[in-house]
Amino acid sequence: MCMTADNGTGSDSVSRRTVIGTAAGLATVGLAGCGGGDTTTEAPADTPDENGGGSDETTETTETTETGPTPNDTALEVLHAWTGGDGAAAIEELTSMFKEEYPDLATNFRPIGGTGNATLDSVVARRLANRNPPAAWQAWPGQNITQYGGLLANITDIWEENGYVDSMNSMAAEQCQLNGEYRSMPIGSHRMNNLFYNVHVFEEAGVDPDSVDSPSALLDAFETIGEETDADPMTHAMSSTWPTLQLVFQNFLGLEGGYDAYMNFIEGDVDQEHLTEALEITAEMLQNHINSDASTISFTEGNQQMMEGNAGSIQQGNWAYGMYRAEDSGVEYQTDWDWMAYPGTEDMYMLHIDAFTFARDTETPVKQKTWAEFVGTADAQVAFGNLKGCIPLRTDIDTSRLTDFLALNAEHLANKEKFPPTIAHGLALPPEQMDAAMTAIGNNFMGPYDVEAAASALTDAVSQ
Amino acid sequence: MARTQDAVAESGSTATGYGWQQRLRRFWKSDFLRSSPYWAIPLAIMGLAVYGGIIWNFLISLTDYEGFLQPPDYSQLDFGMYVQALGDPAVFSTGKNTFVLLLAFTTVSLVLGLFLAILLDRDIRQKSKVQTIYLLPMALSFVVTAQFWLWIYNFNNGIANRVIGVFGLGPISWLGDQTIVLWAIIFALMWQFSGYAMVVYLAGLRAIPDEHYEAAKVDGASTVKMYWRVIIPQLKGATISAAVVLMVFGMKAFDFLYSLVGGYRPPNGADILATKMVREAYANLNWAYGAAIAIVLFAMALGVIGPYLVYEYRRNNL
Numbered sequence: 083m084c085m086t087a088d089n090g091t092g093s094d095s096v097s098r099r100t101v102i103g104t105a106a107g108l109a110t111v112g113l114a115g116c117g118g119g120d121t122t123t124e125a126p127a128d129t130p131d132e133n134g135g136g137s138d139e140t141t142e143t144t145e146t147t148e149t150g151p152t153p154n155d156t157a158l159e160v161l162h163a164w165t166g167g168d169g170a171a172a173i174e175e176l177t178s179m180f181k182e183e184y185p186d187l188a189t190n191f192r193p194i195g196g197t198g199n200a201t202l203d204s205v206v207a208r209r210l211a212n213r214n215p216p217a218a219w220q221a222w223p224g225q226n227i228t229q230y231g232g233l234l235a236n237i238t239d240i241w242e243e244n245g246y247v248d249s250m251n252s253m254a255a256e257q258c259q260l261n262g263e264y265r266s267m268p269i270g271s272h273r274m275n276n277l278f279y280n281v282h283v284f285e286e287a288g289v290d291p292d293s294v295d296s297p298s299a300l301l302d303a304f305e306t307i308g309e310e311t312d313a314d315p316m317t318h319a320m321s322s323t324w325p326t327l328q329l330v331f332q333n334f335l336g337l338e339g340g341y342d343a344y345m346n347f348i349e350g351d352v353d354q355e356h357l358t359e360a361l362e363i364t365a366e367m368l369q370n371h372i373n374s375d376a377s378t379i380s381f382t383e384g385n386q387q388m389m390e391g392n393a394g395s396i397q398q399g400n401w402a403y404g405m406y407r408a409e410d411s412g413v414e415y416q417t418d419w420d421w422m423a424y425p426g427t428e429d430m431y432m433l434h435i436d437a438f439t440f441a442r443d444t445e446t447p448v449k450q451k452t453w454a455e456f457v458g459t460a461d462a463q464v465a466f467g468n469l470k471g472c473i474p475l476r477t478d479i480d481t482s483r484l485t486d487f488l489a490l491n492a493e494h495l496a497n498k499e500k501f502p503p504t505i506a507h508g509l510a511l512p513p514e515q516m517d518a519a520m521t522a523i524g525n526n527f528m529g530p531y532d533v534e535a536a537a538s539a540l541t542d543a544v545s546q
Numbered sequence: 547m548a549r550t551q552d553a554v555a556e557s558g559s560t561a562t563g564y565g566w567q568q569r570l571r572r573f574w575k576s577d578f579l580r581s582s583p584y585w586a587i588p589l590a591i592m593g594l595a596v597y598g599g600i601i602w603n604f605l606i607s608l609t610d611y612e613g614f615l616q617p618p619d620y621s622q623l624d625f626g627m628y629v630q631a632l633g634d635p636a637v638f639s640t641g642k643n644t645f646v647l648l649l650a651f652t653t654v655s656l657v658l659g660l661f662l663a664i665l666l667d668r669d670i671r672q673k674s675k676v677q678t679i680y681l682l683p684m685a686l687s688f689v690v691t692a693q694f695w696l697w698i699y700n701f702n703n704g705i706a707n708r709v710i711g712v713f714g715l716g717p718i719s720w721l722g723d724q725t726i727v728l729w730a731i732i733f734a735l736m737w738q739f740s741g742y743a744m745v746v747y748l749a750g751l752r753a754i755p756d757e758h759y760e761a762a763k764v765d766g767a768s769t770v771k772m773y774w775r776v777i778i779p780q781l782k783g784a785t786i787s788a789a790v791v792l793m794v795f796g797m798k799a800f801d802f803l804y805s806l807v808g809g810y811r812p813p814n815g816a817d818i819l820a821t822k823m824v825r826e827a828y829a830n831l832n833w834a835y836g837a838a839i840a841i842v843l844f845a846m847a848l849g850v851i852g853p854y855l856v857y858e859y860r861r862n863n864l
Contacts, residue, residue, distance in 0.1 A: 375701035377722025
């Protein structure tokens, strides 16, 4: 009603307000139309129907959007999860080495924070679902990359041309394959079957580390430590489920016949007796021999307790080593802290691999391959490994370039023969089964320790 | 004026060609179109981002979309995901936890907020400073509060166990014991939000005229009876609006739980629908199943807000 009197212009002419309003309305409609475009729901024509059908792949490798080997101006986008501490320093060194060697290539290295790669995986999943993948991202190879299937680039040519097929650790090379083709390039490995212990606590308790050669011997050692000292025999973090999942399988591997039982377990063939015994030993450890505030601490806090002598030992992947060799850590290798293979697993190197994985439909295939090749070089791996505290996967490097502790593990990696892949970090089980295994532990083995329920839930998890 | 002339002219004209031009003119000048720059833009944004998102989510939950090797197949829609959700014991237990969290958190926050409001309303000294102190926790981010409640609940040296140790009660594993972890979390959330309930109740209390208090006193009511019989029933409106807001906050407990453990898997016994949904969608890549759980959570939220909207509508407040 009152609008007709407002404008002062005649009722025949269109008012300014109307023009502006209509223009804004049309702009919004236009934006709405454009915005829906890139989240395509139709499959690109070449998406295979099943997980990476091998024959579909080989036709794609030579298809590029660029003429010849000249890279274009689009920046190479690499996502990773190393946002702090050792990892950040290591990736910084790696990327500056890359930029020094290839100063003309535009790059965009993006860190995505969050523990256990969970947030990084979500971001990658979302971008892959929108068919807008990054050129490369950090991912655990092995069973973890089966979820990506045909969306991964085939980099077999990089592996073959540079001789990585022979120079990389054989198990790592196997883990980086999917359907017979290489899809990942490993940058470093962390050993999982470690028991880091505080030398002083063990001396005070009168426990000889060499005598601890099986999980039951470890339990006896824990009892002695608990009686003779004030320290908690072992520190363990239970605010998340994965350290407990790790520990269960350390005990699994440490028992007699562990390696064969483990390799069968991850294929779905479960030795119930063996699993039950491992769970029982773990339950005994967690009920009686760990710190009482386990449910509210993370492994870094626990590790700190071990360094200070309030706990005798910690079972963790050897990223824990990063805290020991910090300059202000106050602990020295072999004087204050030492390492032993988890009791019973002395002849194994339990494998965890950090690797880069590559998307097939990327705008920067040339830069992508350059990055893949760079990651596999000995210099890159040594530089990254020394800063991150992980072990290079190349078997032909001069181990004197690494710190003492890393050199020891690098020799083991080059010379041992048993490399059980880790469950808790994606190598041994595909994501859904790994999640089921985590749920099995989370529901049954975190407070009251129900061995039977956990055993049956774990069996169900790998039988999916 | 012009309109009636137009109408007369229209009914009189025989050529229908003029008719639609007149109608277009009228439409062009109507309030509807002239006010459209004001409501159309927010409507478009809301429609696309919120309602469009919800509808698309519902569509996905009707497909079998999982992983990302194949796009969702919209040609075969069924309620299979909902059947699976109803049969999944994890959905039931997390749904139960969500429900308990909502109810307990809201009730306890309201009660504590009411108690604080009544105290403050009786004019204590430094009233505005005390009010601000109680309201401040709401300004804190969930990430911050999650970390320091982790410290407070630490078994060995957290304040919680120290305090109850003073009364001779043994140290309790607040987050490790799965029967009490949910209540420990509810307590932490209530600490953060009872300030909001207090503020709402203070406003409600101020709206009650002083004569009611005096009349009650004259009639010989004790303080407790006065509050219970006279004052609190008049706070119904404030209670309902605070309850709705608190329930919505309760459903956002995902932020707190995620920050507590740094991942999508809360301590055993504190898993709620929101964390289960994120795990299913982003860890297991079961998009359709995650979408179905999202719709279930949405239905729960509607069940909370819906009656409130109806109630307000009936009172002509909308």
